[in-house]
Amino acid sequence: MNVSKAQERDKYDSLAPLRDHFCLPDNTIYLDGNSLGVLPKAVLDRLQTTVATEWGTDLISSWNTHGWIDLPQSVGEKIAPIVGAAPGQVLCCDSISINVFKLLATGLALRPKRTTILVEAQDFPTDRYIAEGLAQLLGPNRCVVKAVAVDQLEQALDRDVAVLLLSEVNYRTGYRHDMAALTRSAHAAGALTCWDVAHSAGAMPVAFDQADVDFGVGCGYKFLNGGPGAPAFLYVAKRLQNQVSQPLSGWLGHRQPFDFTPSYQPAEGVLRYQAGTPSVIAMRALEAALDIFDKVSLAALREKSLALTRFFLECLASQACFESFGVLTPSDPECRGSHIAITHEQGFAIAQALIAAGVIVDFRAPNIIRFGFAPLYNTFEDAARSAAILGAIMAEKRYLEPGFQQRQKVT
Numbered sequence: 554m555n556v557s558k559a560q561e562r563d564k565y566d567s568l569a570p571l572r573d574h575f576c577l578p579d580n581t582i583y584l585d586g587n588s589l590g591v592l593p594k595a596v597l598d599r600l601q602t603t604v605a606t607e608w609g610t611d612l613i614s615s616w617n618t619h620g621w622i623d624l625p626q627s628v629g630e631k632i633a634p635i636v637g638a639a640p641g642q643v644l645c646c647d648s649i650s651i652n653v654f655k656l657l658a659t660g661l662a663l664r665p666k667r668t669t670i671l672v673e674a675q676d677f678p679t680d681r682y683i684a685e686g687l688a689q690l691l692g693p694n695r696c697v698v699k700a701v702a703v704d705q706l707e708q709a710l711d712r713d714v715a716v717l718l719l720s721e722v723n724y725r726t727g728y729r730h731d732m733a734a735l736t737r738s739a740h741a742a743g744a745l746t747c748w749d750v751a752h753s754a755g756a757m758p759v760a761f762d763q764a765d766v767d768f769g770v771g772c773g774y775k776f777l778n779g780g781p782g783a784p785a786f787l788y789v790a791k792r793l794q795n796q797v798s799q800p801l802s803g804w805l806g807h808r809q810p811f812d813f814t815p816s817y818q819p820a821e822g823v824l825r826y827q828a829g830t831p832s833v834i835a836m837r838a839l840e841a842a843l844d845i846f847d848k849v850s851l852a853a854l855r856e857k858s859l860a861l862t863r864f865f866l867e868c869l870a871s872q873a874c875f876e877s878f879g880v881l882t883p884s885d886p887e888c889r890g891s892h893i894a895i896t897h898e899q900g901f902a903i904a905q906a907l908i909a910a911g912v913i914v915d916f917r918a919p920n921i922i923r924f925g926f927a928p929l930y931n932t933f934e935d936a937a938r939s940a941a942i943l944g945a946i947m948a949e950k951r952y953l954e955p956g957f958q959q960r961q962k963v964t
């Protein structure tokens with residue numbers, strides 16, 4: 554019954570035709586676009602040209618003639634509207650981890666009398682690991698990391714907080730913060746903010762400028778579909794750009810890299826946040842993947858994302874097994890990202906059984922199964938069928954098969 558209802562909703566979904574722009578494998582329901590977005594068809598041609606013509610034929614001249622050298626900036630400008638940033642504030646480069654390092658160091662330099670980097674204890678660990686690495690490097694008189702529970706964040710914003718580092722959408726629970734409100738609280742306490750939008754950019758509008766955010770980072774390979782290991786991006790609000798320089802002062806963040814001068818002179822604006830040579834092939838893949846966002850309104854994407862996750866929750870609730878799961882994701886749409894997280898003590902094995910049945914989800918320790926809904930290509934039918942398959946797996950206790958207990962390196 555859910556499936557026919559879903560097909561009806563797909564029929565009236567104005568974004569449904571976008572699915573044709575993606576290579577989706579047969580007989581698979583892909584619900585992991587929040588971890589690795591699917592391959593956009595446009596990427597195949599773009600990479601063919603990049604490799605065969607630009608690299609293969611034009612070789613080193615391509616740095617100028619094909620604009621390779623400007624890719625961090627030009628791809629950054631393609632990402633800018635997706636995160637609500639006016640031009641000149643977004644750079645596409647490195648990984649989130651490396652970008653967090655640059656931005657936190659900058660934030661501390663802008664708040665020289667303060668030492669605390671405030672993080673949420675349950676946030677994606679790399680952000681905190683990087684903060685702790687920076688603290689170790691600078692010593693406790695200059696930097697300490699304070700991790701608090703999500704409901705303690707506001708209270709923890711004391712006079713020693715230099716930077717509040719936070720994911721807009723939590724990678725495990727799918728909880729979505731009010732970015733503007735928390736940024737206001739941080740600013741009222743004299744702190745700067747660094748928002749990680751890895752689980753929001755590309756699935757919903759992000760409003761960096763409007764929320765008066767100071768720094769931001771995000772991911773190229775999740776909802777932006779840039780491919781495995783795609784470069785990440787960073788945002789630095791215009792008003793903060795030329796006050797201090799960042800510590801990974803590589804040659805491509807230099808004002809005149811090809812003068813090869815012995816002393817470092819940071820470039821103007823966000824360009825100083827570049828360190829070394831961009832990964833051109835990966836940049837081209839992400840650049841091609843971003844084209845689809847020209848065809849769609851982010852508000853419509855958000856509306857579909859919320860409709861998909863709500864519909865999936867309804868389908869789940871209609872399964873007999875529903876009682877045996879915990880639901881971590883808020884039902885309030887304002888507080889919900891684009892994935893649904895459920896818990897079960899056999900979560901790992903259940904996720905493996907789903908994958909074996911063609912429903913690609915992922916598992917997050919200790920007991921969480923994530924169902925990611927990418928509004929560019931997922932359908933209501935995906936939601937209905939995956940809930941029904943979960944129901945069948947639970948009814949037959951298929952997850953007890955010994956093969957489903959085997960853990961690999963990547964979950």
Ligand SMILES: *Cc1c(COP(=O)(O)O)cnc(C)c1O
Pocket residue numbers: 648649650651677679680720724749751752772785
């Ligand atoms: C995926 C993800 C990252 C990934 O960081 P990389 O350094 O780019 O590998 C960071 N933060 C969050 C919140 C993520 O979801």
